[in-house]
Amino acid sequence: AQSVTQLDSQVPVFEEAPVELRCNYSSSVSVYLFWYVQYPNQGLQLLLKYLSGSTLVESINGFEAEFNKSQTSFHLRKPSVHISDTAEYFCAVAGGYQKVTFGTGTKLQVIP
Amino acid sequence: DAGVTQSPTHLIKTRGQHVTLRCSPISGHKSVSWYQQVLGQGPQFIFQYYEKEERGRGNFPDRFSARQFPNYSSELNVNALLLGDSALYLCASSLEQFSNQPQHFGDGTRLSIL
Numbered sequence: 001a002q003s004v005t006q007l008d009s010q011v012p013v014f015e016e017a018p019v020e021l022r023c024n025y026s027s028s029v030s031v032y033l034f035w036y037v038q039y040p041n042q043g044l045q046l047l048l049k050y051l052s053g054s055t056l057v058e059s060i061n062g063f064e065a066e067f068n069k070s071q072t073s074f075h076l077r078k079p080s081v082h083i084s085d086t087a088e089y090f091c092a093v094a095g096g097y098q099k100v101t102f103g104t105g106t107k108l109q110v111i112p
Numbered sequence: 113d114a115g116v117t118q119s120p121t122h123l124i125k126t127r128g129q130h131v132t133l134r135c136s137p138i139s140g141h142k143s144v145s146w147y148q149q150v151l152g153q154g155p156q157f158i159f160q161y162y163e164k165e166e167r168g169r170g171n172f173p174d175r176f177s178a179r180q181f182p183n184y185s186s187e188l189n190v191n192a193l194l195l196g197d198s199a200l201y202l203c204a205s206s207l208e209q210f211s212n213q214p215q216h217f218g219d220g221t222r223l224s225i226l
Contacts, residue, residue, distance in 0.1 A: 004154075032212045043116070043202055043217030044155070051212045090154050094211035099168045100145070102154035 002027040002093050006103035013081055014111050021076040021106045023065075023091030033074040034092040035065055038105070044090060050074065086110045114138070116218035118203050124224045125193050133188045133221045137205030143167075144186040145215060146178055147202040155202055161186055162209035190223075198225045 005024045013019045025031065032051050036044040048059040055067040065076045074091060091103040117136045125131050137144050143162045147155035160168035161180035180186045184205075190197055200222050204215035 034214065036217075041219070043219045044204075044215075045217070046214045049214055092154075099157055099160070099170070099211070100155075100215070101157070102147075104152075104154050 002029075002031065002095055002101050004091050004093050004101055004103035006091055006106050008106050009104065010107045010109065012109045012111055015083055016080050018079050019077065019081050019085075019108065021089050021091075021108065023074045023076065023103060025072050025074065025091070025093045027093055027095055029095045032094045033065075033067060034094065034100075035059075035063070035074075035076050036090045036092060036102075038088045038090065040087075047076075047089070081108070081110050083110050083112060116203055116205050116216050118201075118218035118221050120221060121219070122222045122224075124226060126226050127193055127195060129193050130189065130191050131193060131223060133190075133201050133203075133223070135186045135188070135203030135205075135218060137184050137186070137203075138216055141205035141207055141216070142184055143206045143209045143213070144180055144184065145204045145206075146186070146188045147204065148172070149200040149202055149220070151199070158188070160209065167209050193225050195225050198223060 007022045034049045035047040038044045048057045050067045058064045063078045088105045088107045094100045119134045145160040146158040149155040157170040159178045164180045175191045178188045200220040202220045204217045206213040
């Protein structure tokens with residue numbers, strides 16, 4: 001069985017400040033890890049993924065996440081947030097035939 | 113290219129009724145997965161279909177069923193609707209069935225049960 005824990009349901013942060021959204025997972029098999037973003041009234045969009053190789057992965061819009069196997073974590077970070085980053089962020093773990101398990105989500109609220 | 117399209121966007125039903133939700137994957141994608149997202153929670157996996165065969169099933173009752181057609185589009189059926197079935201139903205497609213494939217989501221069908 002696999003599970004994902006997102007410790008923070010809401011994270012308020014001022015514009016241009018750094019942010020970290022936490023994600024921990026558990027699994028008995030090798031996993032792939034993902035972060036998805038969901039804007040209001042929309043589906044989920046892939047932000048970044050870890051499949052193998054370098055433990056630090058980056059997205060095109062400045063987010064990065066680091067896979068830490070010993071701590072079973074995949075935290076999402078951005079050094080300077082923008083108003084447009086306000087959304088809900090979901091961490092997900094997948095193994096086997098693409099049975100994806102999502103966390104409960106973290107709402108990022110960027111304050112002007 | 114068009115993204116994943118789902119229909120209808122909104123639906124209101126009453127308890128005991130039946131509903132069919134439809135999904136068209138991105139062109140060339142052979143795998144379709146269905147998720148239920150209850151308000152305030154993350155999506156929960158319902159089914160995965162690949163090449164018209166069921167490849168995975170989540171912890172949902174037999175009232176939930178699905179199928180995939182030769183053109184890779186898919187339908188999700190829910191019978192004997194309950195109030196607890198009110199949710200956003202998301203469809204996602206990917207090129208292949210494997211778990212390292214990122215999924216592309218549609219905007220969902222919001223189902224409300226009265």
